[in-house]
Amino acid sequence: MKELNLKPLGMEERHNKIFAAWKELGEGDVLRIINDHDPKPLRYMFQAEFNDAFAWEYKQQGPAQWIVEIKKLKREAPLTPEQKAKREELKQILKKLHEARPEELDKVKKGAERYFREVAPKELAMAEQELIQEGTTRTEMKRLCDVHLEVMKSGLGAKARRLRLPASHPISICKDEHKIIKRNLRRLKALLGKLKSAGSFEKAKKQIDTLKELSHFFLETEKHHEREEKALFPRLEAHGVVEPPQIFKEDHVEFMAKKKVLSEIAMAQGKKSFKEFLDTVGPVIEFLTQNLKDHIYKEDNILYPMAYETLEKSEWAGVRKKFDAIGYCCFAPADFVKEKKRRH
Ligand SMILES: [Fe+2]
Ligand SMILES: [Fe+2]
Structure with a gap:
């Protein structure tokens, strides 16, 4: 610098x-x-x-x-007229999805579904980036992402699923962590149901302990986001993929705020009535279980495959090095643990 x-x-x-x-x-x-x-x-x-x-x-x-x-940033090679036309077409589909009236949405979604099955994750990201540069706000883009997320869930690009990487690869590490995070999100969701039926602090002692444990877990997963932001996103940005990381970063900020609230509620539950406690903890849990799950889905199926496509093969060792330097949370890759034991 x-x-x-x-x-x-x-x-x-x-x-x-x-x-x-x-x-x-x-x-x-x-x-x-x-x-x-x-x-x-x-x-x-x-x-x-x-x-x-x-x-x-x-x-x-x-x-x-x-x-x-x-x-x-790296200046990307200019697109061929054919590539340009394809990108324009994709942008039009995204715009249509965004502008569709509720009664036409199903039809537009069906048309888009077929298209998304073919398109490479990077192409999708670059089309979104251009839309933002042409004036679509990030908030609008996020809403648009949600619509196309829905479309993708019903018929997602085969490309994303074909990524087969060794366990020590940064993408594998992140995906393995996602599995653990998702498991705990499911626990958190189930916990809310149990808290509601317990009805009082007296009867919910066990569940409150679980809430404390889970809120601690989610605070710890900050390391995961930190690794994405500091090791992966800068590399994407250096390749000209600037906007998608920005959207994911904004999500991270939102999640962090909610996780903090969750932890505060878990620690200070005795100070409120049980009903007040449920009224505050409920929306936070619902927010996290829905939005963090979607965020992970987008990373597994769009962001990571796109990153794999974008970064040079030789760059991944550097990403991994930075991962190790930042450290791990709920989980550490097997080769990292082994190496640490060997040194001690
Ligand atoms: Fe993330
Ligand atoms: Fe992630």
Whole structure:
């Protein structure tokens, strides 16, 4: 990472320094800029100059100081006219799904289903990314993802299921963790039913203990998201896949907030009436069991296969190294445990 403090510099000097520094950066490198005001005009300049070959991320937004990290992305080879037409077609289908009135939705979904069976996960992600760049907001895109998630669940691309990787591969590790997370989500859902029928703290002692255990488990799974965000997403971004990781990151933030609430409720249950307790814990459990399950589904079937397709084979060793450095939670890969034992 290269850092530039613009504060002491004059206007013209700022400009020259930034572009000189940018020129020297390699693909995937980051230029960190510190400024005394929002460098928005710079962002427009970058857009005009480099199109989408950079990723812009605010690290601090005022009031006295602005910090931005600009990452240099790999310029993808331009699409052939045929590929371009295909992408346009896919974008139209996504748009149609998004704009369909409730009464037409079934028909549109049927048409899309056939299409999604054929399309590569990366193509899907890039089409979504272009829609966002053309003005579809991320919130809209998330809703759209939910619709096409439904479509995919009914007839998912065969490609995704064909991924067969060794257990030590970062994708296998994440998928194995997903299985454990899903198992505990099912336990959490069942627990809510049991809590409701217990009816009082007195009778729900055992269930409250389970709730504490599960809320602790879910807090611990933060490591899993951290590994996705720090080891996998930056690699995707370096290949120009910027928007999909952003959507998953936003999900992570939401999940973290809910997990914290769940843990707080589990620890402080005695302070409320049992009904109040159920009223607060119920929606949190319902949110997590539904949304985290969907998130995992999208990762297993879209994000990971797309990542496999996007990253160079040689990059995965680096991803794995970073995984090991960040560490594991509910689960550690067998070769990692073995290696650790050998060293002790
Ligand atoms: Fe995730
Ligand atoms: Fe995940």
